[in-house]
Amino acid sequence: MHSNKFAFKLFALLIVATFILSACATPATPTTAPVVTKAPVVPEVPATSGTSVKDIPQSLIDACKQEGMVTIIATPGWWANYQGIFDTFTSLTGAKLNSLNENAGSAEELEAIDANKGNTGPQAPDIVDVGYAYGPSGKADGYYQPYKVSTWDKIPDTLLGLPAKDPEGYWTGGYYGVMAFLTNLAVVQNPPKNWADLLKPEYKGQVALSGDPRTSNQAIQAVFAAGLANGGTLDNAQPGLDFFNQLNQAGNYVPVIAKPGTVSQGATPIVSEWDYLAFGDKDSFAENPPVEITYPSPTIASMYVQAISAYAPHPNCAKVWMEILHSDEGQLAWMKGYAHGVQQADLEERGLIPADLAAKLPASSAFSGAVAPTPEQLAAAKKLITEGWMNTVGVDLPTPVP
Amino acid sequence: MAAMKSRGKFLAWFVIILGMLYFFLPLLATFLFSLRAKLGVLSFKAYINVFHDPKFVGNFTYSILWATLTIVVGILLFVPTAYWVRLKVPKARTAIEFITMIPFVIPVIVFTFGLVRTYSQPPFLIVDSPALLVAAYTILSMPYMYRAVDIGLRSIDVRTLTEAAQSLGAGWGTILFQIIIPNIRVAILNGAFLSFAIVVGELVLASYLVKPAFAPYMATLMQNKAYEPAALAVISFALTWACMGIIQFIGRGGEQAQVGGGH
Amino acid sequence: MRDAPKARPARPQRSWAWLGVMPFFLFTFLFLLYPSSTIVINSFIDSETGKFTLQNILTLFKSPYILGAYKISIQISLITAVGGSLFGFLLAYAAIRGGLPRFVRISLLTFCGVASNFAGVPLAFAFIALLSPTGMLINWIKAFGYNPYFHGFTLYTNWGLSLVYMYFQFPLMVLIIAPAIDGLRREWQEASENLGASSAQYWRHVAFPILLPSLLGTTILLFGNAFGAIATAQALTGGQINLVTIVIGSELRGDVLGNRGVGYALALGMVVIMALAITGYTVLQRRTERWLR
Numbered sequence: 008m009h010s011n012k013f014a015f016k017l018f019a020l021l022i023v024a025t026f027i028l029s030a031c032a033t034p035a036t037p038t039t040a041p042v043v044t045k046a047p048v049v050p051e052v053p054a055t056s057g058t059s060v061k062d063i064p065q066s067l068i069d070a071c072k073q074e075g076m077v078t079i080i081a082t083p084g085w086w087a088n089y090q091g092i093f094d095t096f097t098s099l100t101g102a103k104l105n106s107l108n109e110n111a112g113s114a115e116e117l118e119a120i121d122a123n124k125g126n127t128g129p130q131a132p133d134i135v136d137v138g139y140a141y142g143p144s145g146k147a148d149g150y151y152q153p154y155k156v157s158t159w160d161k162i163p164d165t166l167l168g169l170p171a172k173d174p175e176g177y178w179t180g181g182y183y184g185v186m187a188f189l190t191n192l193a194v195v196q197n198p199p200k201n202w203a204d205l206l207k208p209e210y211k212g213q214v215a216l217s218g219d220p221r222t223s224n225q226a227i228q229a230v231f232a233a234g235l236a237n238g239g240t241l242d243n244a245q246p247g248l249d250f251f252n253q254l255n256q257a258g259n260y261v262p263v264i265a266k267p268g269t270v271s272q273g274a275t276p277i278v279s280e281w282d283y284l285a286f287g288d289k290d291s292f293a294e295n296p297p298v299e300i301t302y303p304s305p306t307i308a309s310m311y312v313q314a315i316s317a318y319a320p321h322p323n324c325a326k327v328w329m330e331i332l333h334s335d336e337g338q339l340a341w342m343k344g345y346a347h348g349v350q351q352a353d354l355e356e357r358g359l360i361p362a363d364l365a366a367k368l369p370a371s372s373a374f375s376g377a378v379a380p381t382p383e384q385l386a387a388a389k390k391l392i393t394e395g396w397m398n399t400v401g402v403d404l405p406t407p408v409p
Numbered sequence: 410m411a412a413m414k415s416r417g418k419f420l421a422w423f424v425i426i427l428g429m430l431y432f433f434l435p436l437l438a439t440f441l442f443s444l445r446a447k448l449g450v451l452s453f454k455a456y457i458n459v460f461h462d463p464k465f466v467g468n469f470t471y472s473i474l475w476a477t478l479t480i481v482v483g484i485l486l487f488v489p490t491a492y493w494v495r496l497k498v499p500k501a502r503t504a505i506e507f508i509t510m511i512p513f514v515i516p517v518i519v520f521t522f523g524l525v526r527t528y529s530q531p532p533f534l535i536v537d538s539p540a541l542l543v544a545a546y547t548i549l550s551m552p553y554m555y556r557a558v559d560i561g562l563r564s565i566d567v568r569t570l571t572e573a574a575q576s577l578g579a580g581w582g583t584i585l586f587q588i589i590i591p592n593i594r595v596a597i598l599n600g601a602f603l604s605f606a607i608v609v610g611e612l613v614l615a616s617y618l619v620k621p622a623f624a625p626y627m628a629t630l631m632q633n634k635a636y637e638p639a640a641l642a643v644i645s646f647a648l649t650w651a652c653m654g655i656i657q658f659i660g661r662g663g664e665q666a667q668v669g670g671g672h
Numbered sequence: 673m674r675d676a677p678k679a680r681p682a683r684p685q686r687s688w689a690w691l692g693v694m695p696f697f698l699f700t701f702l703f704l705l706y707p708s709s710t711i712v713i714n715s716f717i718d719s720e721t722g723k724f725t726l727q728n729i730l731t732l733f734k735s736p737y738i739l740g741a742y743k744i745s746i747q748i749s750l751i752t753a754v755g756g757s758l759f760g761f762l763l764a765y766a767a768i769r770g771g772l773p774r775f776v777r778i779s780l781l782t783f784c785g786v787a788s789n790f791a792g793v794p795l796a797f798a799f800i801a802l803l804s805p806t807g808m809l810i811n812w813i814k815a816f817g818y819n820p821y822f823h824g825f826t827l828y829t830n831w832g833l834s835l836v837y838m839y840f841q842f843p844l845m846v847l848i849i850a851p852a853i854d855g856l857r858r859e860w861q862e863a864s865e866n867l868g869a870s871s872a873q874y875w876r877h878v879a880f881p882i883l884l885p886s887l888l889g890t891t892i893l894l895f896g897n898a899f900g901a902i903a904t905a906q907a908l909t910g911g912q913i914n915l916v917t918i919v920i921g922s923e924l925r926g927d928v929l930g931n932r933g934v935g936y937a938l939a940l941g942m943v944v945i946m947a948l949a950i951t952g953y954t955v956l957q958r959r960t961e962r963w964l965r
Binding site: 417422425429432434435436438441487493497502515518519523524528553563565595603627639642646653 | 791
């Protein structure tokens with residue numbers, strides 16, 4: 008017994024010593040994004056008017072090499088094939104890719120900028136990828152620094168009826184997604200084609216959202232889109248709430264937040280999510296289970312914008328990053344991830360989209376009716392939905408089961 | 410008397426089996442689901458995918474290491490404090506108990522960014538250091554560790570033990586490390602289990618302090634893969650069991666050591 | 673003649689004793705209280721203008737949706753705390769004092785340690801895999817020709833969530849109360865039997881009063897544990913349930929513009945509720961401990 012206590016004490020002392028020593032020691036090494044061990048992926052693009060990554064000024068790349076790192080946030084590799092962009096960046100600059108909280112929401116990203124204002128370490132984000140509403144609001148709050156990429160003119164002024172870039176360069180639209188349905192065919196043999204279909208009794212307990220409607224951009228847009236189909240407008244999201252009320256009363260709505268696991272398990276066989284995520288899931292499932300993706304009509308599109316942090320510790324790498332995003336290779340990478348790059352029309356015009364990729368992408372006619380809400384409309388909708396959600400779909404403590 | 414005892418035993422088994430069923434069935438469901446990675450066939454494909462990912466082992470061991478450090482710091486900080494409060498400063502109890510419950514109600518985002526803001530500027534630039542991470546984890550596991558130790562101390566007669574030891578000439582260090590701690594070994598052990606769970610399961614802090622921990626890795630996997638997260642859950646369950654076994658082994662011999670019962 | 677001055681206890685003794693808890697206060701100040709002080713500050717700042725305001729706090733009281741969130745959070749926390757305490761205690765007592773073989777105790781404690789690791793999204797998913805309309809257990813029952821979901825059963829209610837919460841409440845209770853049960857000396861039970869007391873009387877007059885302070889302490893811990901939980905609830909019924917933690921998330925972490933000030937005020941509200949809970953608990957504790965002195 009005595010030796011037992013002694014062993015414990017010794018062990019504890021050793022641990023404490025290690026801790027004390029390491030506390031005085033080196034700063035942490037930043038995490039690197041998964042490194043794919045194959046040849047650098049810089050797709051061959053015919054040299055055109057300075058739109059390839061090869062046209063990025065060498066001085067900028069060298070400055071980035073000096074900085075040695077870029078810190079991104081809320082940007083997983085599987086989201087719209089960001090992995091392609093990761094690979095391009097690392098092969099171009101050799102700098103480390105430091106990825107913070109891949110599952111963060113947009114508000115959190117800005118909070119991270121704010122909290123790290125004086126910090127030049129790897130905890131401070133250089134680049135953010137946020138929902139559209141956070142472009143203007145982040146600029147107003149002073150979180151971004153302006154930078155116009157060299158392909159600035161190739162980015163359309165407006166897309167989906169909204170500005171696709173900030174006139175002063177504080178934020179830039181990168182890609183957009185369109186709301187679609189993903190259906191697990193192993194559970195649901197007759198996939199719904201439109202919002203009205205979701206109310207059918209055959210889909211009892213099967214319709215889910217991919218996020219919490221009070222928090223997630225995706226989920227709120229889904230409610231918005233349902234409203235459009237139900238007589239609402241972008242200024243009035245109430246019909247969307249009413250629709251989900253109907254859905255819930257019919258017993259078709261299942262409140263589980265859909266993930267690939269819950270879709271394949273069968274708990275959420277019908278999900279309303281961004282098309283690029285749906286197509287990504289389809290690839291990931293590889294027919295296990297087989298799924299179908301349909302675009303309801305009307306539907307909503309939503310752009311994601313990127314910006315450089317005003318306090319970025321590695322501004323040159325951030326600039327290289329932005330250049331890549333708006334280069335042909337970057338846009339193609341996103342398109343490989345089934346997202347709709349803002350420069351897609353321009354790439355199509357110049358015939359730069361490979362035939363096999365074009366074949367996999369959905370025809371733009373499928374979602375030609377997609378509309379996008381302005382930040383003000385979105386904020387009003389969020390307020391309405393957040394507060395009304397509990398009255399329409401809310402669960403209160405039921406009377407005790409006998 | 411014998412009939413009552415055997416009825417008691419029957420009830421005990423009933424409760425235990427009910428509990429075990431409740432714990433076991435969800436695990437079984439997860440396990441069976443994880444075998445469905447290949448269409449139509451039960452296979453371990455998801456497990457193979459998990460093991461092939463180099464981040465898995467690295468992140469898990471990383472988290473285990475920090476969990477261990479957190480447990481040690483927790484013991485060194487909370488045992489003497491709880492002991493002192495019981496013995497000498499009972500008036501401090503309410504304030505201390507309130508503080509130990511605060512980690513429950515502070516949103517983890519507020520806590521994380523609060524730490525980053527405070528410690529990312531000179532002269533307190535320790536945001537990078539492991540010390541901050543361990544301190545933060547100790548705070549997060551504080552409600553559990555403190556409560557475990559407190560109830561452990563409640564279950565032994567602290568005053569008598571102390572007085573007896575003192576009358577034999579023991580100093581505070583000896584009393585704490587050779588009398589008190591061995592007598593609350595079970596409590597400390599159980600608190601250690603809970604701290605381990607908190608640290609290994611902690612998601613947000615590790616991510617923003619740029620540490621390659623396990624939970625953020627698992628969370629990402631859950632977002633974009635169907636079967637691998639279930640496999641990962643089962644694997645980490647098994648690995649955690651092993652860790653618990655090791656912790657048990659290090660701290661064994663507790664349940665017999667009962668020097669005086671009292672509250 | 674004047675009386676000799678009464679002997680006074682030496683004052684310095686009390687203040688020296690408080691030194692002993694200074695490390696704790698210092699540590700928690702440095703790493704918890706000070707970094708989290710933004711909760712208090714930002715609750716009083718309007719997130720749009722940056723100026724001092726009481727509006728955030730007032731919103732808490734004016735919005736029925738927010739009040740409802742507090743109500744549901746407290747309800748679920750109370751239910752899972754009390755329920756978790758009860759069954760957790762039964763489990764622990766059965767394993768330790770139920771006359772069962774030694775391995776049951778060790779297995780239960782180890783298993784509880786492991787089970788407490790299972791929380792958040794993986795836990796929610798495990799219960800979905802078990803009890804969703806296509807879940808394992810439901811499929812087994814369906815094999816007998818009966819579909820619970822057609823008869824009103826569903827996992828996705830507050831009760832379902834409470835059921836899932838128990839997965840970390842039970843182990844928590846078992847692990848923490850075990851030493852207290854260990855502390856119940858067998859001799860006391862034998863002595864009470866010798867004096868002619870039945871099992872029930874032993875419980876009511878000996879064991880239960882002794883254990884009550886520890887039971888209270890663990891119950892408040894379970895309450896706090898459930899009160900602050902978010903990940904599990906969000907994953908399981910995130911689309912439908914109104915918990916304060918989820919509302920805070922929607923203001924502070926969401927993808928669509930939230931109101932930071934209200935988010936912080938909500939968190940401040942949680943701190944206040946916790947303080948109230950601790951106060952109530954302390955009052956109860958003092959009463960149950962009175963006779964033990």
